[in-house]
Structures are given as C-alpha cells and as structure tokens.
Amino acid sequence: MNTATALSVLIVDDEAPARARLRDLLADATAEEANAVVAEAANGLLALAVLAEREIDLVLVDIRMPAMDGIELARHISRMARPPAVVFVTAYDSYALQAFDLNAIDYLLKPVRLARLVAALRKARRLSTPVPDLVLASLQPGERTHLSCHERGRLLLVPVVDIRYLQAGLKYVTAHTALRSYVLDESLVRLEEEFAVRFIRLHRSVLAAREAIVAFEKGGETEGETQWRAVLRDIPEALPVSRRQWPLVKAAAINARV
Incomplete structure (x- = not known):
C-alpha cells in the first residue's frame, strides 16, 4: 500500500477532454504514487491565479495554449519563491522533444500512458530546483506575453502590451506602464x-x-548638435534619445506611421 503523502497536482490544458483524461489517469496512478488533483486551469494565466492562492507540488501543463502557453507559464513559475515541479504534457514532434531530452526537462507525450505518468510523479517528488529560465527561453517559439516581478511576497504579471518603456538601473530593469512601474529581475x-x-x-x-512613441521634441544642443527627446503616450516626461540612436529611432517612428 502506498502511504506516501499525496502530491497535490494542478492540471493545465485548454482542452477539457485532455484534462479529464489526465484526471482519470492520475486517479489510476494513486495506488502506485499517491496524488490528488486539487485544481485545473485552461491556460497559463488561470494557472498562475491558482498558484497565487495555494501551494502546489506538481503542475502538469500542456505547451500550446491560448492567452499564455506552457513554456511561458513555466518561466513565471521558476521565479516563484517556492516553485512547484513542472512536467510538460505535449504532442510535440520528435525534433522538438530532442530539445527537451537534451535539457533534462520532464515531459509526457500525448496520449499519456499510465506507466509513464507514474514515473513522472516519482521524479516530481525528487525535483528540488526549477528548470533554468535560460533553458526555457531557448524552447519558447516566440516572445512572452507577460513579464513578472516579486512585490510584497507576491508574483505580479505585467502585460507586455502595457509597457511604455523599460529602463535599466544598477541591478534591475524597471518596466513603466501608463499607471505604475514594476521592478524586474x-x-x-x-x-x-x-x-x-x-x-x-x-x-x-x-x-x-x-x-508608444507619438512625437519628438528638442532638448537643447550639445557641441552644436540638437538633442532630441521622445514623447511617449501616457508618459509625462519626454525621454532623451542618444545621438547614435537618433537616426534609427526617427526612421522607426516614420515607418510606423506609413
């Protein structure tokens, strides 16, 4: 009889039948590896909302999902103070899976088999560190939809579309939106x-x-050359543009309006 403490599991998949199949398989696996499905989510954003409310031992996550895919979800999870183990559930082709194998990332290939699921549960008990963000970034096909930061013990998501500009400091980068700023690692x-x-x-x-660039204004002269500033939508202060970058920034703004 399996007397180990049950792993708490979060299933993340945009397809309800896929979630139901995993739930049934996990129930079948309980005799060999104790587990309990405590929540389900249809995409990464909803999964992060669950993780903000309760601690989870294991996230079984599909890769291709709307709103936020599984790779991006794993990247945000890796920044949590106490991240759960992550196992991807995927229908990826063999070429993509080679990258997972190379980086020792655990995954279940759809359709998931019971024996393989049990092995993943056992491995999840032993996992002590999340997959490094650099590794996950190399597997993500496109750009993230959100950036994340820690604030007062919480993981906050910043929609990339809301960011007007990013500013580097001594150790961190600050993302400025129309409403507020966020410090990013x-x-x-x-x-x-x-x-x-x-x-x-x-x-x-x-x-x-x-x-977000809506106009340019003169900011004085240095060594006989005009210094320009970029005016950004919803940002009260204009931002200086270096002489080196000015031709590129001006051309980009003109092209954006064509």
Whole structure:
C-alpha cells in the first residue's frame, strides 16, 4: 500500500477532454504514487491565479495554449519563491522533444500512458530546483506575453502590451506602464533581443515601445548638435534619445506611421 503523502497536482490544458483524461489517469496512478488533483486551469494565466492562492507540488501543463502557453507559464513559475515541479504534457514532434531530452526537462507525450505518468510523479517528488529560465527561453517559439516581478511576497504579471518603456538601473530593469512601474529581475540586453520587434533602444539604458512613441521634441544642443527627446503616450516626461540612436529611432517612428 502506498502511504506516501499525496502530491497535490494542478492540471493545465485548454482542452477539457485532455484534462479529464489526465484526471482519470492520475486517479489510476494513486495506488502506485499517491496524488490528488486539487485544481485545473485552461491556460497559463488561470494557472498562475491558482498558484497565487495555494501551494502546489506538481503542475502538469500542456505547451500550446491560448492567452499564455506552457513554456511561458513555466518561466513565471521558476521565479516563484517556492516553485512547484513542472512536467510538460505535449504532442510535440520528435525534433522538438530532442530539445527537451537534451535539457533534462520532464515531459509526457500525448496520449499519456499510465506507466509513464507514474514515473513522472516519482521524479516530481525528487525535483528540488526549477528548470533554468535560460533553458526555457531557448524552447519558447516566440516572445512572452507577460513579464513578472516579486512585490510584497507576491508574483505580479505585467502585460507586455502595457509597457511604455523599460529602463535599466544598477541591478534591475524597471518596466513603466501608463499607471505604475514594476521592478524586474531581467537583463535589458535579453529583453531587447526577445522583444526586438516591439521595443527600440533610445539610449544605453532605455528601450521604448515603438507604438508608444507619438512625437519628438528638442532638448537643447550639445557641441552644436540638437538633442532630441521622445514623447511617449501616457508618459509625462519626454525621454532623451542618444545621438547614435537618433537616426534609427526617427526612421522607426516614420515607418510606423506609413
């Protein structure tokens, strides 16, 4: 008889039949590896809402989902103070699965088999550290929909579409929206690489959302050259543009209006 403490499990999949199948399989697996499904979610955003309310031991997560996919969800989970184990449930092809194997990421291939699920549950009990964000980032096909930060013990999500500009400080990056600012544990260089289509560099410590730039104003002269500032929608202060970046920023703004 299995007397181990039951693993609390969160199932995340946008398809109700897939969640039901996993729930049934987990019930069948209980005799060999104690577990209890405590919640379900149809996408990553809903899953994070569950995780904000209760501690979970294991998240079984589909990869391709609307609103927030499984890879991005895992990236946010990895930043939690006490992250649960994550096992991906996927119908990915063999080429994609090679990347999972290479990085020792546990996954269940659809249709999930009972024996493989039991093995994943046992492995989840032994997992002590989350998959590094750099590894997960290499597996994500596109850019994230949200950035995350810790504030007063909570994990807050910042929709990327709401960010007007990103500003690097000594140790952190601050994301500025129309309503408030968020301190992120991110690298400005990595953010620039990931969101190259969405943001453009104004100077060495600021990336501005291209669609948020509404005008330019003169900010004086230095060594006989006009210094320009970018005016961003919903941001009261204009942001300086370096002389090196000015031609690129101006051209990007003109192209955006064409």
